[in-house]
Amino acid sequence: MVTSYRLKSLDETIAQLSREDCQIIAGGTDLMVQHKSPRGAPARFDEPIVFIDHLQELKRIRWVNQDLHIGACCTYSEMLGHPLIPNILKKAIKEIAAPAIRNRGTLGGNICNASPAGDTLPLLYLFNARLQLKSAKGDREVEIRDFIQGPRKVKRLKDELVTEIILPNVQEDHTSFVFEKVANRKADAITKISFAGLMRWDEGQIVDARFAFGAVGPTIVRSAAIEQKIVGEAFPLEAAVVNGIVADFERIIKPIDDQRSTAIYRKTVALHLLRYFIENAGEERGYAIGQGKDHPVD
Numbered sequence: 001m002v003t004s005y006r007l008k009s010l011d012e013t014i015a016q017l018s019r020e021d022c023q024i025i026a027g028g029t030d031l032m033v034q035h036k037s038p039r040g041a042p043a044r045f046d047e048p049i050v051f052i053d054h055l056q057e058l059k060r061i062r063w064v065n066q067d068l069h070i071g072a073c074c075t076y077s078e079m080l081g082h083p084l085i086p087n088i089l090k091k092a093i094k095e096i097a098a099p100a101i102r103n104r105g106t107l108g109g110n111i112c113n114a115s116p117a118g119d120t121l122p123l124l125y126l127f128n129a130r131l132q133l134k135s136a137k138g139d140r141e142v143e144i145r146d147f148i149q150g151p152r153k154v155k156r157l158k159d160e161l162v163t164e165i166i167l168p169n170v171q172e173d174h175t176s177f178v179f180e181k182v183a184n185r186k187a188d189a190i191t192k193i194s195f196a197g198l199m200r201w202d203e204g205q206i207v208d209a210r211f212a213f214g215a216v217g218p219t220i221v222r223s224a225a226i227e228q229k230i231v232g233e234a235f236p237l238e239a240a241v242v243n244g245i246v247a248d249f250e251r252i253i254k255p256i257d258d259q260r261s262t263a264i265y266r267k268t269v270a271l272h273l274l275r276y277f278i279e280n281a282g283e284e285r286g287y288a289i290g291q292g293k294d295h296p297v298d
């Protein structure tokens with residue numbers, strides 16, 4: 001037997017978390033696998049559980065000035081059907097699991113599970129996402145790169161709930177985006193390596209460049225120092241610049257061998273995806289979205 005709470009409001013849920021150490025459950029698609037018992041017996045939990053998937057306060061998607069706020073309990077299906085979600089995030093979501101899991105799994109759950117293979121994470125790092133956390137003591141905001149510490153390790157106090165994911169200053173015009181997931185098959189497969197990229201230009205000159213790699217280390221790999229080297233360059237990039245960026249990432253990407261892939265495969269594919277993107281990004285080359293254009297893979 002396990003005590004469980006399904007409280008009427010966010011405030012009551014926060015109050016419960018302040019009274020007792022509880023296990024938060026959103027969609028349960030990670031937790032039920034982690035806590036499963038053998039031979040079909042009910043899942044085992046050592047703490048009382050608190051359901052949050054029904055809380056409407058955690059399901060809003062809205063603009064606040066230039067920033068897009070996404071409620072932590074929005075499911076993948078809800079985000080796919082919402083007009084404010086950026087096309088590139090929808091592309092990543094379409095590659096997550098299968099419809100049944102997408103109807104339950106939430107964005108907040110993907111972040112708090114903190115798997116390096118979590119498919120929304122490269123794009124959330126790329127967007128410089130911030131997280132809103134709430135407890136009875138108050139609210140705080142934290143950058144996703146500071147929140148996620150390693151596989152299943154996040155900087156969250158026991159009484160805190162992630163309430164919103166904030167994507168600051170989202171712009172899609174004059175911007176090339178890419179998200180590529182490499183796995184054993186096109187659907188319902190765990191990522192071997194993933195790559196997200198963004199390049200924005202103004203009058204032919206690159207004004208912003210960001211690259212994020214998933215499943216090649218304990219957390220998502222990004223490097224502001226390397227990204228900065230490309231800013232100010234003109235499209236198309238010279239071969240020496242492309243080679244330099246690829247060589248820089250080759251030095252910092254350090255994947256491991258595991259049951260899903262090998263380190264050498266992960267590194268080789270990651271660098272190929274980076275090279276292809278930086279050689280082909282740009283308005284004329286098919287990667288542009290914004291201004292009504294979709295990503296070419298859609």
Ligand SMILES: Cc1cc2nc3c(=O)[nH]c(=O)nc-3n(C[C@H](O)[C@H](O)[C@H](O)COP(=O)(O)OP(=O)(O)OC[C@H]3O[C@@H](n4cnc5c(N)ncnc54)[C@H](O)[C@@H]3O)c2cc1C
Nearest residue numbers: 026027028029030031097105106108109110112118119162
């Ligand atoms: C068959 C299958 C296929 C899958 N395929 C993919 C895939 O292709 N790509 C992928 O990335 N993932 C995949 N997953 C993993 C999973 O579906 C996702 O990580 C999903 O986003 C988890 O969300 P959830 O709401 O179900 O999390 P839950 O299982 O409810 O919770 C996960 C963790 O986050 C914590 N948590 C959840 N919400 C909050 C919150 N708001 N505040 C604080 N803590 C919180 C929980 O306490 C728990 O520690 C798959 C899972 C299954 C079972």
